[in-house]
Amino acid sequence: MTTTPSRPAVEIRDLHKSFGSLKVLKGIDFEVGQGEVVCVIGPSGSGKSTLLRCVDLLEEPTAGKIWVNGVEMTDPDVEIDAARRGIGMVFQSFNLFPHLTVLNNLTIAQRRVLRRSRAEAERVARVNLERVGLTDKADAFPAQLSGGQQQRAAIARSLSMEPKLMLFDEPTSALDPELVGDVLTVMRKLAEDGMTMMVVTHEMAFARDVADRVVFMDGGVVVEQGSPQEVLGAPKHERTRAFLSRVLDPTHVAQLGQPDQSPEPPQATGLPADDRHNL
Amino acid sequence: MKLRRRQRERLSLGLQYLVFIAIIAAVLFAADWDRLKDAFFRVDIIKSMFPTIITVALRNTILYTLGAFAFGLVFGTILALMKLSRVAPYRWVATAYIELFRGLPALLVLFLVGYGIPIAFPEREIPGGVFGSIAIGLGLTAAAYMAETIRAGIQAVPKGQMEAARTLGMSHFTAMRTIVIPQAFRIVIPPLTNELILLTKDSSLAYVLGVTAQTIEITKFGRDMLNDRVNATPLLVAGLAYLIITLPLSQVVRRLELRYAKAR
Numbered sequence: 001m002t003t004t005p006s007r008p009a010v011e012i013r014d015l016h017k018s019f020g021s022l023k024v025l026k027g028i029d030f031e032v033g034q035g036e037v038v039c040v041i042g043p044s045g046s047g048k049s050t051l052l053r054c055v056d057l058l059e060e061p062t063a064g065k066i067w068v069n070g071v072e073m074t075d076p077d078v079e080i081d082a083a084r085r086g087i088g089m090v091f092q093s094f095n096l097f098p099h100l101t102v103l104n105n106l107t108i109a110q111r112r113v114l115r116r117s118r119a120e121a122e123r124v125a126r127v128n129l130e131r132v133g134l135t136d137k138a139d140a141f142p143a144q145l146s147g148g149q150q151q152r153a154a155i156a157r158s159l160s161m162e163p164k165l166m167l168f169d170e171p172t173s174a175l176d177p178e179l180v181g182d183v184l185t186v187m188r189k190l191a192e193d194g195m196t197m198m199v200v201t202h203e204m205a206f207a208r209d210v211a212d213r214v215v216f217m218d219g220g221v222v223v224e225q226g227s228p229q230e231v232l233g234a235p236k237h238e239r240t241r242a243f244l245s246r247v248l249d250p251t252h253v254a255q256l257g258q259p260d261q262s263p264e265p266p267q268a269t270g271l272p273a274d275d276r277h278n279l
Numbered sequence: 280m281k282l283r284r285r286q287r288e289r290l291s292l293g294l295q296y297l298v299f300i301a302i303i304a305a306v307l308f309a310a311d312w313d314r315l316k317d318a319f320f321r322v323d324i325i326k327s328m329f330p331t332i333i334t335v336a337l338r339n340t341i342l343y344t345l346g347a348f349a350f351g352l353v354f355g356t357i358l359a360l361m362k363l364s365r366v367a368p369y370r371w372v373a374t375a376y377i378e379l380f381r382g383l384p385a386l387l388v389l390f391l392v393g394y395g396i397p398i399a400f401p402e403r404e405i406p407g408g409v410f411g412s413i414a415i416g417l418g419l420t421a422a423a424y425m426a427e428t429i430r431a432g433i434q435a436v437p438k439g440q441m442e443a444a445r446t447l448g449m450s451h452f453t454a455m456r457t458i459v460i461p462q463a464f465r466i467v468i469p470p471l472t473n474e475l476i477l478l479t480k481d482s483s484l485a486y487v488l489g490v491t492a493q494t495i496e497i498t499k500f501g502r503d504m505l506n507d508r509v510n511a512t513p514l515l516v517a518g519l520a521y522l523i524i525t526l527p528l529s530q531v532v533r534r535l536e537l538r539y540a541k542a543r
Contacts, residue, residue: 056446058442093439095443100542109447
């Protein structure tokens with residue numbers, strides 16, 4: 001995977017993040033190699049979305065350092081707009097621009113940020129719409145698309161900026177079950193094309209089949225990480241086992257025989273799910 | 280006899296119609312139509328008001344309104360952005376301005392602009408003469424109202440829109456200008472329409488600046504005619520002239536909203 005001698009795509013050193021008195025990340029050390037696909041799993045409130053958002057500096061870390069492609073994101077003088085150009089972000093709620101057509105969703109940043117001509121931007125946009133199988137939706141507005149189509153358009157929008165790293169924040173969690181497959185197929189294709197990816201997900205099948213490495217987080221720390229076979233197949237830690245049995249066999253949680261534990265994944269009260277409103 | 284539910288409803292509704300019609304009929308029959316017509320609807324006076332009421336008065340009303348609206352929109356947007364700024368002094372200034380100018384009567388602001396600025400800057404003139412004075416004088420007040428409307432519109436755009444734009448490498452300013460503000464304006468079209476209609480009528484305050492035959496607007500024109508002919512007909516015509524502006528405006532806005540409905 002990390003065949004190049006250059007620095008890893010993402011380096012995180014002793015990352016801490018608090019929202020007020022609530023400590024969400026408690027010292028994360030973490031790397032993503034060039035071309036590597038890393039899936040981050042864990043219960044709600046474990047800090048995995050916050051970790052992902054820190055990489056793109058959508059959340060300001062309380063302490064610690066982050067480098068992306070050799071650029072220190074946590075440097076107070078970082079040219080953040082330039083640094084973010086190399087990073088694509090896909091959100092749980094798609095966040096397509098509803099007032100623009102799909103094509104313009106894909107071209108607006110190319111034109112405003114990369115200063116590409118309209119013709120060039122549209123050419124790149126159409127190439128990427130083809131990659132996600134939406135060539136016929138170029139002139140539609142986001143509201144006219146299904147959730148799965150919207151998410152694929154959002155992926156194509158990120159790809160149009162030709163990022164070196166793609167971040168996915170629970171990209172299929174807001175989708176109807178029958179639409180999840182289309183999005184995951186697009187992501188798998190992206191991984192096969194060699195894209196460096198960091199994916200926060202609940203899709204264990206995707207993690208098992210596509211990830212080079214799976215990271216399990218709980219309570220703001222990385223509990224364990226390794227190949228999908230190791231983490232998903234033979235987890236070493238009790239917390240990983242408990243989480244996996246809940247996710248993979250949700251109707252038999254009671255059989256764990258731990259009466260003091262709630263059948264729901266532990267949810268930190270006061271922390272909004274997926275931290276989306278804390279910027 | 281006990282009435283069924285539907286019979287009771289029909290009876291109740293019938294009684295309401297009856298009362299309604301009775302009131303209208305009473306007013307219609309009791310009014311002295313001949314005297315009313317003589318005071319408010321003299322055809323010869325109506326004829327004498329045309330075409331000036333359209334070519335000059337209506338035109339000026341529209342110009343003053345649009346000028347004040349454009350000024351208020353631009354300035355109001357700036358104030359809204361200041362109010363949402365991370366820089367505290369910007370927020371203080373914007374809040375102070377909004378509170379002050381929402382409280383002051385538009386008439387007073389217009390007077391201060393029309394007479395205060397020429398005294399303060401004797402060598403300079405407000406560009407556009409009366410038009411410029413009215414656009415600024417009414418626009419200053421309108422901006423205070425619009426700023427709060429636009430601020431609410433900006434805040435109604437989901438946070439994810441700004442985040443998505445920023446992750447694509449856009450600066451805060453570019454993201455605001457191309458992503459957030461266009462959506463915010465779609466949200467605030469109805470309240471901004473209200474503001475435009477209110478401004479249409481506020482443009483009648485232009486008289487405090489001493490308008491001439493060329494710069495006269497609808498209300499002043501009607502009042503001058505009223506004094507001239509000692510008859511209220513001009514007021515009625517002037518009032519109806521405002522409807523020529525506001526009714527099509529409502530239609531245009533309805534169309535606009537329909538067009539934006541799918542892009543939302």
